[in-house]
Amino acid sequence: MSEYTLTVGLGERSYPIFIKDGIMETIGADLAKRNIASRYVVISDEYVAKLYGTTLMATLEQAGITVEMLTFPRGEASKNLQVFAELSSKLAQMGVDRSSGLIAFGGGVTGDLVGFLAATYMRGIPFVQIPTTLLAQVDSSVGGKTGVDIPEGKNLVGAFYQPKVVYIDTAVLTTLPVEELLGGVAEVIKYGVIRDYQFYCFLEKNLDAILALNPVVIQEMIRTCCKIKAEVVAEDEREADLRRILNFGHTIGHAVEAASDFSLIHGHAVAIGMVAALRLAVSSGLCKRKEAGRVATLIHSFGLPTEIPEGMDRERIKSYIKTDKKSIAGSVFYILPTTIGEVIITNELTEEQIDAVLQKK
Numbered sequence: 001m002s003e004y005t006l007t008v009g010l011g012e013r014s015y016p017i018f019i020k021d022g023i024m025e026t027i028g029a030d031l032a033k034r035n036i037a038s039r040y041v042v043i044s045d046e047y048v049a050k051l052y053g054t055t056l057m058a059t060l061e062q063a064g065i066t067v068e069m070l071t072f073p074r075g076e077a078s079k080n081l082q083v084f085a086e087l088s089s090k091l092a093q094m095g096v097d098r099s100s101g102l103i104a105f106g107g108g109v110t111g112d113l114v115g116f117l118a119a120t121y122m123r124g125i126p127f128v129q130i131p132t133t134l135l136a137q138v139d140s141s142v143g144g145k146t147g148v149d150i151p152e153g154k155n156l157v158g159a160f161y162q163p164k165v166v167y168i169d170t171a172v173l174t175t176l177p178v179e180e181l182l183g184g185v186a187e188v189i190k191y192g193v194i195r196d197y198q199f200y201c202f203l204e205k206n207l208d209a210i211l212a213l214n215p216v217v218i219q220e221m222i223r224t225c226c227k228i229k230a231e232v233v234a235e236d237e238r239e240a241d242l243r244r245i246l247n248f249g250h251t252i253g254h255a256v257e258a259a260s261d262f263s264l265i266h267g268h269a270v271a272i273g274m275v276a277a278l279r280l281a282v283s284s285g286l287c288k289r290k291e292a293g294r295v296a297t298l299i300h301s302f303g304l305p306t307e308i309p310e311g312m313d314r315e316r317i318k319s320y321i322k323t324d325k326k327s328i329a330g331s332v333f334y335i336l337p338t339t340i341g342e343v344i345i346t347n348e349l350t351e352e353q354i355d356a357v358l359q360k361k
């Protein structure tokens with residue numbers, strides 16, 4: 001089985017990404033050599049802790065690492081300021097200091113929450129990412145976007161704060177429920193559409209292998225996604241310009257996710273948002289209908305949703321769109337494909353165009 005090492009090149013804040021089937025057992029030995037912290041706290045949602053907590057703690061302890069574990073209830077509902085405050089208090093009560101490090105062990109919710117804790121606890125302590133969902137392995141564990149949701153919108157409080165190292169064990173994907181796997185697939189398709197036509201074709205060709213978790217295909221897929229993300233982040237860490245392309249499908253996707261009161265999985269909302277963005281690209285004359293249709297077909301073929309749920313309050317979606325972080329002086333920016341593999345960033349859309357994609361049945 002192959003294994004890959006990539007680097008996110010950010011000068012003194014550069015870090016490695018290790019991708020390997022079964023890497024979990026050797027994380028302790030590698031981490032012990034890195035001199036990142038004198039002790040660690042693993043933070044995980046309760047479900048991931050139940051599945052894999054014992055294995056991770058064993059590898060860390062066997063390597064002589066002083067480590068404790070904290071958990072929180074699973075799901076997006078935990079990615080908020082209340083859980084953030086509770087975990088902060090627990091760290092303080094445990095005597096966690098500036099020589100300590102955090103380990104984010106779980107999906108994107110865990111990574112975003114624990115990354116934000118690491119960025120802010122005592123004004124910043126080091127942290128490590130061990131992502132366990134496909135979405136976290138291809139996207140959220142890399143690039144340093146951390147944060148929590150507030151009632152007004154997704155990820156509205158947070159920080160750019162990079163991990164010290166990312167360990168990706170593809171073996172843990174075997175226990176992932178299919179709808180969570182698909183959430184990751186949506187972000188995977190995103191990379192093909194924004195940056196890499198060849199990779200997009202690879203996804204079309206390997207649809208069955210991906211759904212069957214073929215290990216060779218999965219590793220190659222994760223490697224390509226992390227490589228694209230690492231390149232984009234290295235060029236524009238704080239989303240001044242290029243990094244906005246990673247937000248393809250998120251302007252409407254995040255709004256739909258929030259309007260569902262987070263009952264929609266993030267990646268599923270992004271799938272709906274990508275199809276909406278493709279329709280906007282067509283109505284703007286930027287993208288051929290046939291190409292947009294090809295992507296919508298792939299999204300649908302994987303089993304992801306393509307339409308805003310019937311009955312969802314369109315005005316509520318529109319009000320969430322206004323809180324998008326890419327907005328400048330009230331003007332909302334969208335990432336629109338011109339062809340598969342290339343996108344542009346534009347705010348030149350009419351209210352009628354937005355209404356049309358929101359109303360479409």
Ligand SMILES: NC(=O)c1ccc[n+]([C@@H]2O[C@H](COP(=O)([O-])OP(=O)(O)OC[C@H]3O[C@@H](n4cnc5c(N)ncnc54)[C@H](O)[C@@H]3O)[C@@H](O)[C@H]2O)c1
Pocket residue numbers: 045047048051074075076079106107108109110112132133134135136139140141142143144145146155172173174175176177180183184187266267
């Ligand atoms: N920071 C970023 O760049 C970035 C990128 C994309 C998404 N995100 C954020 O990530 C979050 C979504 O992440 P997610 O989809 O991983 O959700 P999640 O963290 O809630 O995980 C999904 C579910 O899968 C379970 N799970 C995790 N690993 C498992 C495994 N190996 N086997 C079985 N079950 C497992 C979890 O307990 C949870 O119930 C959203 O909040 C989104 O905003 C952040």
Ligand SMILES: O=C(O)C(=O)C[C@@H](O)[C@H](O)[C@H](O)COP(=O)(O)O
Pocket residue numbers: 139143145154155187239243246247250254325
């Ligand atoms: O890393 C990025 O940049 C992204 O936009 C990746 C997205 O998949 C992710 O959902 C991110 O959290 C969205 O960021 P936000 O700034 O729109 O909250």
Ligand SMILES: [Zn+2]
Pocket residue numbers: 139187250266270
């Ligand atoms: Zn996303």
